[in-house]
Amino acid sequence: MDFNSSEPAAGQALAEQPVAGQTFAAEPVVGPRSEDELPDSATAAVKVVIVGGFGVGKTTLVGAVSEIRPLTTEETMTQAGVGVDDTLGIERKTSTTVAMDFGRISLNKELVLYLFGTPGQQRFWFLWNGLFDGALGAVVLVDTRRLEVSFDVIGRLEERGVPFVVAVNSFPDAPTYPVEELRGALDLPPEVPIVNCDARLRTSSRDVLMTLMHYLHGLAAAGT
Amino acid sequence: MSAAGQEWEDESPERLYVITGGRTGAADTFSLDLVTLIVAKTSPRPGAQPEHAAIMRLCHSPLSVAELSAYLKLPVSVVTVLLGDLLADGRVVARAPVPPAELPDRSLIEAVIHGLQQL
Ligand SMILES: Nc1nc2c(ncn2[C@@H]2O[C@H](COP(=O)(O)OP(=O)(O)OP(=O)(O)O)[C@@H](O)[C@H]2O)c(=O)[nH]1
Ligand SMILES: [Mg+2]
Numbered sequence: 001m002d003f004n005s006s007e008p009a010a011g012q013a014l015a016e017q018p019v020a021g022q023t024f025a026a027e028p029v030v031g032p033r034s035e036d037e038l039p040d041s042a043t044a045a046v047k048v049v050i051v052g053g054f055g056v057g058k059t060t061l062v063g064a065v066s067e068i069r070p071l072t073t074e075e076t077m078t079q080a081g082v083g084v085d086d087t088l089g090i091e092r093k094t095s096t097t098v099a100m101d102f103g104r105i106s107l108n109k110e111l112v113l114y115l116f117g118t119p120g121q122q123r124f125w126f127l128w129n130g131l132f133d134g135a136l137g138a139v140v141l142v143d144t145r146r147l148e149v150s151f152d153v154i155g156r157l158e159e160r161g162v163p164f165v166v167a168v169n170s171f172p173d174a175p176t177y178p179v180e181e182l183r184g185a186l187d188l189p190p191e192v193p194i195v196n197c198d199a200r201l202r203t204s205s206r207d208v209l210m211t212l213m214h215y216l217h218g219l220a221a222a223g224t
Numbered sequence: 225m226s227a228a229g230q231e232w233e234d235e236s237p238e239r240l241y242v243i244t245g246g247r248t249g250a251a252d253t254f255s256l257d258l259v260t261l262i263v264a265k266t267s268p269r270p271g272a273q274p275e276h277a278a279i280m281r282l283c284h285s286p287l288s289v290a291e292l293s294a295y296l297k298l299p300v301s302v303v304t305v306l307l308g309d310l311l312a313d314g315r316v317v318a319r320a321p322v323p324p325a326e327l328p329d330r331s332l333i334e335a336v337i338h339g340l341q342q343l
Binding site for chain 1: 255257258259260261263278281282285286287288290291293294295296297299300301319321329330332333334335336337338339340341342343
């Protein structure tokens with residue numbers, strides 16, 4: 001999806017918005033349900049990022065394991081509008097919102113794990129400053145019907161030095177490949193785990209995270 | 225899969241500009257991560273900016289920067305600026321995430337594994 005072509009009316013829509021009526025105070029802020037509140041003993045948090053192309057099941061996986069209904073954080077991207085406003089002679093700026101879903105798992109009284117289902121287009125990752133900094137690792141969700149979208153994602157993670165595992169999401173009409181064939185197709189080193197999963201199932205999604213943690217544990221052990 | 229219309233939404237830059245007083249990014253020395261946990265230390269100052277007061281109310285129990293952004297319906301970059309003010313005033317405290325080290329600590333990974341086993 002290309003921003004410029006998919007949103008030709010962005011500038012117009014912006015101008016039509018009833019900005020004056022949209023003050024912050026007018027919208028009541030609804031916080032977490034009381035059962036979703038973290039105990040005061042929660043002192044540390046870690047994060048894992050779920051990456052992959054459009055519609056590969058990132059949000060589904062986050063929702064399957066999260067203890068809270070997945071939430072959405074948005075970030076705005078300002079960019080110069082298409083064309084120049086002739087009346088004013090200045091370039092019109094449009095601002096667009098990109099959304100990212102996330103969920104949460106309380107691991108124990110002190111430690112909380114956050115899972116971020118990143119936007120499908122990697123060029124939006126930078127909008128969230130430090131999304132990958134300090135992340136324990138990443139899960140690359142792969143749809144075998146569209147393997148090619150995974151190349152870019154995997155390349156970006158390798159560039160950033162983010163350790164990751166690959167989870168192959170089971171769509172009914174998706175071709176199945178032997179793991180080693182997938183490894184070759186995705187050009188993955190032998191140590192990177194590849195697992196099958198059904199992102200709709202809590203246990204299956206949990207097992208993917210577990211695979212990542214065992215992999216990270218091995219890396220940590222090798223590094224010391 | 226989301227259609228373009230669901231993925232995208234126009235946001236008023238003017239509104240965000242007003243909330244932050246035109247500032248961008250955290251002026252604070254300590255940088256806030258998406259998963260930094262924020263806890264209120266006091267009650268909101270009378271006459272506080274509504275966004276500041278809303279953060280203080282939300283943070284009576286620990287809440288990550290990402291969750292604050294979600295509940296406030298404000299971009300993380302804006303929330304970070306607001307939190308910079310509250311941190312400078314000592315109205316909230318930030319519990320920094322673990323572990324921005326190169327390789328995660330083995331005992332930390334073990335704690336995560338143990339936690340996931342309880343799921
Ligand atoms: N059969 C099957 N369907 C799945 C699986 N995971 C996700 N789906 C379905 O695939 C569709 C897309 O899933 P999402 O979780 O929204 O995908 P996403 O990666 O978050 O999509 P975007 O955020 O739009 O990039 C939904 O209709 C899901 O129900 C799976 O493991 N098996
Ligand atoms: Mg999604």
